[in-house]
Amino acid sequence: MTMTYLQAVSQISLQEPLCEKWFETPVVPAAAYNESQDPDYKGFFAPMVARRMGKLLKRAVATALDLQKRTDLENLDGIIIGTGLGCISNTEKFMNDMLDNGEENMSPTYFMQSTHNTIASQIALFLKCHGYNSTYSQRGISFESALFDAFLQMKLGELHKVIVGGHDEMTPAYFEMLGKVGWWKTGDISENVLRQANSEGSLSGSCSINMLLSDSRDDQSLCEIKEVRLFTQRTTAELKDELSILLKQNNLTLNDLDVIVCGFSGSRDNDAVYHHFLEEIEFKKAVAWYKHLFGEGFCSAAFGLYAAANILKKNMLPPHLLYQNPSAQDIRHILVYNHFKNKEHSFILLSKC
Numbered sequence: 001m002t003m004t005y006l007q008a009v010s011q012i013s014l015q016e017p018l019c020e021k022w023f024e025t026p027v028v029p030a031a032a033y034n035e036s037q038d039p040d041y042k043g044f045f046a047p048m049v050a051r052r053m054g055k056l057l058k059r060a061v062a063t064a065l066d067l068q069k070r071t072d073l074e075n076l077d078g079i080i081i082g083t084g085l086g087c088i089s090n091t092e093k094f095m096n097d098m099l100d101n102g103e104e105n106m107s108p109t110y111f112m113q114s115t116h117n118t119i120a121s122q123i124a125l126f127l128k129c130h131g132y133n134s135t136y137s138q139r140g141i142s143f144e145s146a147l148f149d150a151f152l153q154m155k156l157g158e159l160h161k162v163i164v165g166g167h168d169e170m171t172p173a174y175f176e177m178l179g180k181v182g183w184w185k186t187g188d189i190s191e192n193v194l195r196q197a198n199s200e201g202s203l204s205g206s207c208s209i210n211m212l213l214s215d216s217r218d219d220q221s222l223c224e225i226k227e228v229r230l231f232t233q234r235t236t237a238e239l240k241d242e243l244s245i246l247l248k249q250n251n252l253t254l255n256d257l258d259v260i261v262c263g264f265s266g267s268r269d270n271d272a273v274y275h276h277f278l279e280e281i282e283f284k285k286a287v288a289w290y291k292h293l294f295g296e297g298f299c300s301a302a303f304g305l306y307a308a309a310n311i312l313k314k315n316m317l318p319p320h321l322l323y324q325n326p327s328a329q330d331i332r333h334i335l336v337y338n339h340f341k342n343k344e345h346s347f348i349l350l351s352k353c
Contacts, residue, residue: 004154004225005217005353006309008071010063011209012036013294013303018066023310026293026320028191029203032184033175034295036206054090056169057122059208064123064163067212071220077159078132079120080150082142082166084298086116089171119167123210132159140340142166143207143299144230147348151228154215165210166299175204183296185266194266194292195323202265205295209302217353222309223334226250227349234345236273236280243281243335246347254281258331261308263338264289264323265296273342286328288321301338305348308334312352 014029015022017039027037036059041050044062053061060081067073085091091114097107117135124133132153136145143166153159178184185193185201194202213225227246234242247253260283262274278287288311294303311317312334317327336348 002155002157002215003217004151005214005221006223006225007212007214007218007221008067009209009211009222009306009309010066010070011303011306012038012059012063013207013209014205015293018063020310022293023314023318028293029189029295032186032189032201032203033170033172034204034206035170036208054087056087056089056167056208057119060119060165060167060210061122061126063165063208063210064127067163067210068127071212073127073161073212076127076129076131076161076163078134078150078153078162079123079127079129080132080134080136080146080162080164081120081123082136082138082144082146082299082302083116083119084137084139084142084168086119086137087114088169088174090114092171092173119165123163123165132162139344140298141230141301141344141346143302144228144338144346144348147305148228148230150213151225154213160216161212161214163210164213166207166302167209168207168297168299170204170206170297189266191292194264197264197266197268197271200267200269202267202270202291202296205291205297205300207294207297207299207302209299209306211302211305221353223312224351224353225348226351227347229347231345233343236276239277239345240280243347246349250349252333254283256333257283257285257335258328259286259288259308259311259317259334261288261290261304261334261336262323263291263301263304265291267296269342273339274337277337284325286317286325287323288317289323290321293320301336301346304336304338305350308336308348308350312350
């Protein structure tokens with residue numbers, strides 16, 4: 001059967017961009033509103049090209065080009081992207097332009113860059129990849145939907161090497177709008193407060209992350225992706241049953257899981273779902289988290305996979321990623337579990353190469 005390996009990851013986020021320094025010395029967000037740390041784009045784009053690109057497009061293409069520098073992207077079969085709202089800053093500019101100019105003499109650039117699938121198409125143009133190209137916009141499971149597509153296509157032998165990405169951005173106007181419905185924390189946002197999750201709201205985050213998946217492993221491979229499962233409208237008991245089925249089909253038991261990575265964000269209702277699940281399956285081993293470092297967003301689950309892959313590759317669970325229970329030793333299998341509004345759920349099972 002065809003295997004799926006995670007070969008490399010490149011990210012631009014709240015953490016130092018295009019590197020893994022966050023794994024040992026993370027940047028701790030100081031406020032609920034956060035934007036990404038942008039790298040110097042001079043090494044990726046000519047000035048004239050950069051001026052015509054919005055922030056998220058530059059980030060998405062730069063992470064893809066960074067993958068190209070660090071890995072073998074020859075014979076790339078496809079590009080599959082997940083995004084909740086696409087290039088929202090360009091959408092805002094287009095809408096403001098429309099209001100200011102009475103719906104006349106509109107700039108086509110803002111319109112073209114406001115469409116969700118422009119991210120995947122721009123990456124394809126820069127990488128000269130003429131293969132499979134798709135974009136998923138499925139709210140909080142946008143990234144997992146893209147990953148699920150890639151995983152299935154690789155299992156069927158349709159794709160052998162593919163880039164999977166998650167891309168969303170944060171703007172002041174978007175932050176203010178979602179703040180009105182309680183998405184963000186107010187006041188103290190220290191790690192202690194997030195762990196207690198006594199109130200609604202979390203930290204905002206921008207997400208631009210690209211991953212290279214391949215059906216061939218080498219010394220650089222981070223981990224094997226064993227399974228990707230998506231569920232809708234499941235109770236905690238039903239999720240326990242789904243996990244049992246997933247593990248059994250991969251000749252594993254719950255005891256074989258060394259770490260479960262969950263999307264704890266400090267928001268009371270969000271975190272309660274994870275606590276109920278962990279209690280239901282009676283999991284006593286290490287539980288990890290990541291949104292306190294990368295923030296919350298429609299594609300933030302990509303950073304859960306990213307964190308888990310680094311834990312497996314380095315065989316180490318650093319203290320700032322440990323949420324509860326004793327830290328793990330000799331890490332071989334990790335489950336990444338995320339949910340969105342307790343309606344859509346995802347399991348990603350990873351194993352050491």
